[in-house]
Amino acid sequence: MQRFPDAPEYTGLNAPLGEEYEVPDLVIEGRIPDDVEGVFFRAVPDPAFSPFVEDAAAVLSGDGMISAIRIAGGKASFAIRYVQTERHKAEVAAGRALFGKYRNPFTDTPEAAGLDRSVANTTPVWHAGRLLMSKEDGRPYRVDPRTLETLGRHDFGGKLKSQTVTAHVRIDPETGELFFFGYEADGLASSKVAYGIVDRHGTLLREQWFDAPYCAMMHDFAITKNYALFPVYPTTCDVQRVRAGGDHWVHEMERDSWIGVMPRYGKVADMRWFRGRKGVSCYHMMNAFEDTEGRVHIDQCLSSVNAFPFIQRASGLDIPPGETGGRLERWSIDLRQDGDRLSESVIGPPGDFPVIPARAQGRPYAHAWMLTMNPQTQGPPVAGGPVGAMFNMLLRLDFTGKSPQALALPPRHCFNEPVHVPSVRAGHEGWLLTVVDRQIGPSAFEHALWVIDAGNVASGPVAKAVIPHRLRPQVHGWWAPAAELGGA
Numbered sequence: 090m091q092r093f094p095d096a097p098e099y100t101g102l103n104a105p106l107g108e109e110y111e112v113p114d115l116v117i118e119g120r121i122p123d124d125v126e127g128v129f130f131r132a133v134p135d136p137a138f139s140p141f142v143e144d145a146a147a148v149l150s151g152d153g154m155i156s157a158i159r160i161a162g163g164k165a166s167f168a169i170r171y172v173q174t175e176r177h178k179a180e181v182a183a184g185r186a187l188f189g190k191y192r193n194p195f196t197d198t199p200e201a202a203g204l205d206r207s208v209a210n211t212t213p214v215w216h217a218g219r220l221l222m223s224k225e226d227g228r229p230y231r232v233d234p235r236t237l238e239t240l241g242r243h244d245f246g247g248k249l250k251s252q253t254v255t256a257h258v259r260i261d262p263e264t265g266e267l268f269f270f271g272y273e274a275d276g277l278a279s280s281k282v283a284y285g286i287v288d289r290h291g292t293l294l295r296e297q298w299f300d301a302p303y304c305a306m307m308h309d310f311a312i313t314k315n316y317a318l319f320p321v322y323p324t325t326c327d328v329q330r331v332r333a334g335g336d337h338w339v340h341e342m343e344r345d346s347w348i349g350v351m352p353r354y355g356k357v358a359d360m361r362w363f364r365g366r367k368g369v370s371c372y373h374m375m376n377a378f379e380d381t382e383g384r385v386h387i388d389q390c391l392s393s394v395n396a397f398p399f400i401q402r403a404s405g406l407d408i409p410p411g412e413t414g415g416r417l418e419r420w421s422i423d424l425r426q427d428g429d430r431l432s433e434s435v436i437g438p439p440g441d442f443p444v445i446p447a448r449a450q451g452r453p454y455a456h457a458w459m460l461t462m463n464p465q466t467q468g469p470p471v472a473g474g475p476v477g478a479m480f481n482m483l484l485r486l487d488f489t490g491k492s493p494q495a496l497a498l499p500p501r502h503c504f505n506e507p508v509h510v511p512s513v514r515a516g517h518e519g520w521l522l523t524v525v526d527r528q529i530g531p532s533a534f535e536h537a538l539w540v541i542d543a544g545n546v547a548s549g550p551v552a553k554a555v556i557p558h559r560l561r562p563q564v565h566g567w568w569a570p571a572a573e574l575g576g577a
């Protein structure tokens with residue numbers, strides 16, 4: 090076992106584990122509903138080798154691990170394996186870290202030259218019978234959904250031109266098409282963005298490139314029935330800084346944010362740019378949709394500054410924890426009007442990890458779920474993840490005027506991002522699956538999968554599956570139904 094630095098990104102919940110294992114039959118408390126049949130795939134970064142450079146952003150560079158919680162007939166099993174990226178294989182062969190700072194190849198060892206730097210640690214994407222492990226700084230790796238064996242880097246049969254595909258794709262619920270984008274598409278600090286459409290059979294139909302207003306961290310985007318929307322917030326990269334061994338990202342409070350809107354089957358030349366507030370930041374969009382008057386709305390887990398403390402420090406910003414000005418904010422655009430104006434309204438509290446039913450993607454929607462901090466919790470939150478604190482409350486938000494519902498965890502518990510599983514019962518809102526961590530000592534934790542009635546989150550879990558092993562924090566997850574997997 091490696092010795093890791095005594096730093097927050099390597100201690101407590103973030104302590105590296107470095108183990109691949111399977112647990113065939115998890116102990117179940119309660120009863121898993123009959124319509125929960127499939128696999129909950131989870132991206133769980135876990136650094137295999139201790140770093141040789143100091144890197145405040147190291148929490149983003151953990152080697153990707155793919156975990157699968159398989160559920161069938163009311164039973165559940167657990168498995169986790171490393172994604173065999175070029176980087177991971179080279180470091181295993183060398184027996185030590187070869188790659189330096191987050192997205193800075195100028196800090197690498199000579200042995201890393203020419204190798205793919207991506208750790209494929211952000212989202213397991215299930216589409217057209219393929220499981221892809223993605224991270225925004227590279228191309229995805231394809232993984233066998235049954236064995237979790239890595240099959241290699243995926244470039245859509247040689248068709249993909251972009252060097253990057255982000256971890257946040259959008260799948261249209263009617264056409265089954267996958268919409269994706271990649272920024273820094275032709276290399277480090279480039280403002281080139283690729284926008285692609287993959288048909289329901291997994292064939293890359295179209296890839297177009299455009300220039301963003303500047304090179305920015307573009308983590309997520311959104312679609313509606315007719316449009317593709319590309320938000321740009323001023324977390325920026327400068328090639329001179331990176332060449333000098335500096336951080337990839339700093340946040341610029343005095344720079345405008347932008348949102349590019351184009352017909353989703355149109356040409357990038359038809360992109361219109363709308364100007365948002367200066368200095369704001371967002372990692373995840375909840376959804377976007379068009380209303381009956383033809384306006385386009387995009388709902389974002391927005392904050393007044395980039396929420397990652399290490400990016401604030403790299404930017405010379407001194408923001409106290411919990412004072413990043415978070416809120417769920419709707420930006421509305423009237424495409425019938427000239428100019429670059431958009432309107433903003435706050436529609437929900439601070440939070441992140443928004444979840445919508447797959448069928449609501451890009452459409453008007455009445456409710457959604459997200460994680461937040463319970464304002465009434467006594468004591469500190471569980472430390473972990475890139476923000477440094479894990480969420481401890483699950484919300485069901487209602488956009489029709491009804492009150493939100495909340496499920497608050499007891500002290501020393503935290504949520505990982507849930508996935509939504511539709512119900513076969515008409516009128517039932519389905520189920521949320523989430524891994525809940527419980528801290529029982531400075532570096533001791535217990536973990537369980539919770540199954541929650543999505544329409545009645547306040548009543549707590551209907552079932553738990555105990556995971557008898559230490560886990561690191563998950564980034565994103567994906568639900569693949571048994572019917573699409575040919576049986577889980």
Ligand SMILES: [Fe+2]
Nearest residue numbers: 308372373565
């Ligand atoms: Fe994300």
